[in-house]
Amino acid sequence: AQSVSQHNHHVILSEAASLELGCNYSYGGTVNLFWYVQYPGQHLQLLLKYFSGDPLVKGIKGFEAEFIKSKFSFNLRKPSVQWSDTAEYFCAVNVGNFNKFYFGSGTKLNVKP
Amino acid sequence: DVKVTQSSRYLVKRTGEKVFLECVQDMDHENMFWYRQDPGLGLRLIYFSYDVKMKEKGDIPEGYSVSREKKERFSLILESASTNQTSMYLCATNRGSYEQYFGPGTRLTVT
Numbered sequence: 001a002q003s004v005s006q007h008n009h010h011v012i013l014s015e016a017a018s019l020e021l022g023c024n025y026s027y028g029g030t031v032n033l034f035w036y037v038q039y040p041g042q043h044l045q046l047l048l049k050y051f052s053g054d055p056l057v058k059g060i061k062g063f064e065a066e067f068i069k070s071k072f073s074f075n076l077r078k079p080s081v082q083w084s085d086t087a088e089y090f091c092a093v094n095v096g097n098f099n100k101f102y103f104g105s106g107t108k109l110n111v112k113p
Numbered sequence: 114d115v116k117v118t119q120s121s122r123y124l125v126k127r128t129g130e131k132v133f134l135e136c137v138q139d140m141d142h143e144n145m146f147w148y149r150q151d152p153g154l155g156l157r158l159i160y161f162s163y164d165v166k167m168k169e170k171g172d173i174p175e176g177y178s179v180s181r182e183k184k185e186r187f188s189l190i191l192e193s194a195s196t197n198q199t200s201m202y203l204c205a206t207n208r209g210s211y212e213q214y215f216g217p218g219t220r221l222t223v224t
Contacts, residue, residue: 009153032210044203044215090155094210099144099163100171101213105155 002027004093006104013081014112021076021107023091032094033074034101035065039087047089050074061085083113116140117216119204125222132191134219136204145187146205146213147171147179156203162187194223 003026013019025031035047048059055067065076074091091104120135136145144163148156148171158171160179168179176198180188187206191198199222205213 004155006155034212036215043217044205046212046214049212092156092213099161099207099210100158101146103148103156105153 002093002095002102004091004102004104006089006091006107008107009105010108010110012110012112015083016080017111019076019078019081019085019109021089021091021109023074023076023104025072025074025091025093025102027072027093027095029095033065033067034092034094035059035063035074035076036090036092037087038090038106044090047076081109081111083111085109086111117204117206117214119202119216119219121219122217123220123222125224126191126194127224128195130191130194130223132194132221132223134189134191134202134204134221136187136189136206136216138185138187138204138206138214140206140208140214141184142206142208142214143184144207144209145181146207147177147187147189148203148205149173150201150203150218159189191221194221196223199223 005024007022033050036044037047038044050057050067058064089107093102116139146161147159162168162181178190202219204216207213
């Protein structure tokens with residue numbers, strides 16, 4: 001079975017600190033990769049996605065992620081976090097031509113003002 | 114903008130009751146999904162549907178069934194609710210293998 005690992009379950013940062021959240025997946029074939037964010041009390045929304053091309057993708061609100069195929073990784077980064085980035089972040093993988101998505105267990109980010 | 118709505122934000126049911134959760138989308142997407150979200154476990158797929166009247170089991174289908182009679186509507190049914198089905202239920206929709214769009218969720222408590 002495919003799996004998606006998010007190793008950081010809970011991250012606490014001060015405002016202006018840099019952020020990197022790890023995501024690794026287990027599938028060796030073609031993948032589409034996603035990061036979703038869930039702000040407190042809100043629904044999950046897309047932060048960014050990778051289908052092909054430039055492995056460094058930029059998303060909303062200053063987030064970016066880098067796809068490293070050799071490491072099966074798709075880590076999320078932001079150079080300087082804000083208090084409003086406090087949320088839960090989910091990595092997701094869509095495998096090949098199938099309509100199934102595999103989600104990581106999520107990382108709760110708490111940004112202290 | 115894609116709109117995905119779910120019938121209830123909060124629901125409290127008793128053990129043994131039959132529970133219906135409904136999801137409606139307005140973007141003509143062929144795929145619809147039901148997940149449950151539990152702390153520390155992320156999102157786990159219960160069922161998905163790729164067309165009207167078509168369904169596929171996800172990773173945790175036990176105790177659940179689904180119905181898709183119209184393209185825009187996907188229902189999740191708990192035949193006999195149990196306390197271990199207390200959870201947040203999320204509906205999602207998409208086209209092909211593109212990103213999913215999520216509803217606001219239904220927080221179900223079974224007492």
